[in-house]
Amino acid sequence: MGRSPCCDKVGLKKGPWTPEEDQKLLAYIEEHGHGSWRALPAKAGLQRCGKSCRLRWTNYLRPDIKRGKFSMQEEQTIIQLHALLGNRWSAIATHLPKRTDNEIKNYWNTHLKKRLAKLGIDPITHKPKSDALLSIDSQSKSAAKLSHMAQWESARLEAEARLVRESKLRSHSHSFQHRLTRPPTAAFASSAGELVNKTAWNSTAGWSKSSEVNNGVVNNGFGDLESPKSTLTSSENGVGLSSMGMPDFVGTASASSQIKQEGEQEWKGFGSSTNLAMENGFNDIGNAMEDGFINLLLNDSTDPSLSDSGKESDGNSGDGIARDDHYEDNKNYWNSILDLVNSSPSDSPMF
Template identity: 55%
Template sequence: MGRSPCCEKVGLKKGPWTPEEDQKLLSYIEEHGHGSWRALPGKAGLQRCGKSCRLRWTNYLRPDIKRGKFSMQEEQIIIQLHALLGNRWSAIATHLPKRTDNEIKNYWNTHLKKQLAKMGIDPVTHKSKNDALATADGHSRSAANLNHMAQWESARLEAEARLVRESKLRSTPPPPPPPHVAMPMAASPSLQALVDLESPTSTLSFSENNTMPQIMSKASSWLTGPIGGGFGHGFSGMIMGGANQRNSTEDYDDSDNAGGSCVDVEDGDGGGEENKNYWSSILNLVNSSSPPNSPPSVFLCGQLPEP
């Protein structure tokens, strides 16, 4: 069938916006709101297509946009959310107030992707590239990691499904987050755990790597509170709990819980507290997308909701 191009009318201007055009767009929206983007250029006296106007407004002119350098905390949030959501820039942007998806995307492509690559972490999978190196205990580690990754993927898919549902409701203003949710900019303890801890999909081991990655060395300076001393041993070891570690949730049946996912963060070597902090924070973020009063769809084993 072929859709008609947005800017098929000859004579519509493209390229960089002039201050005059900005002013026209700004004052029109301030006075009338944007309404139909397609109709806006004509009403505002702009020789632009509606799409171009929308982009200019959402990425540049909107008054609630924070410009300038990303803070280290914002960097961490982007990295963690990217590990969780992939290239879902708009979803990531919802967790970074005053940042646009375009800005985050650009920052990822120009800074963070390279930074992770330099650290030996695959920016797509967020796994250490050293994973391929099999060691004496490499097989058991790999097996445990696969198990862990399966749980992770399950949680991730659950989050994606929730985001799809959320996007359907997005036409109305989002409700305020429930009080228990750790919002990224609030620097709550659980968020601090989230931004300070290594992604569990990475098997980078700090105990075996004296050159602490740049980002983590920055992050570690923020460490406060109960998780502060938690980097004493290899984090990858801590996150590799097998399903056989599941105790209180042994007889848990997903099918009884409307498709909820259970993430097992317990660990055989007794160092699971940091894991729980990490996962609690991740899952708070995931579940923060859920409508108010709805049960969480992703939760930690041992913290199962009442049936």
């Protein structure tokens, strides 16, 4: 089932796009929509293959892309989702509206992965590399439970992804004009929104609203995710983790409880879409553990002694969490996680 590489044709340009090329592509898509990517370059007067045009559009030119630093909440979402989904960047991107899978992938590889590694956490398994914290049998058992939860949650997200695909299929016949009403990166949000919040992206008004938000992001340098006080009115605000049935749980670890407070504000009032899709509530303990774990990582990013460079901490300010002793928190946190798991009911549906 082979197919010839689309970019092997002679005369087709490769490499960085020029502003003129961008302008041509933008102008053409704005007027005609992209339709067939293969036919587009010739029609738009571009010496590029269709694939290159598509990538340029989806990763850079699309109007609903948020660029710039990742907010703390976005980082948190990426880490959480990566723990559950692995390198499934597109799936992760569906929970981060306005971010492309490519951008998330790059950010993971250049920032978050290193941060995890420096904490002694395997960026693949999201478990501590050393056995310092997981040295005894009961703790190993706990790790297995965590893994089990991750698998469970992964399966749940698989089902969400199916919803997304089905939703896309339903709208497949729609024209580009219709697509403009639904930001592509908000695929999950929009599909789930069809279940819960039919007003989310059903109209051009939705698009306009999105554009306004987007402009705001460009103007102030950060997205609406940045402030815990931001008004979250629809699933477009992403951080779909909120939709994982986030916790009433208050953990024993300080970091966990801290992020819980923040998270309650941050995520309140949206994200029930997934809960509808997945009726069974996820075990709150698992979520809370993830919360605290992530929080430690994020806190750590601001620690000059652990951070790659000072500039990496830029996007993590303003959460109001004391950071002086989060190394201790880190240790205590993992212990508390394990305590939690060990003390959780053995007949939990999760296990």
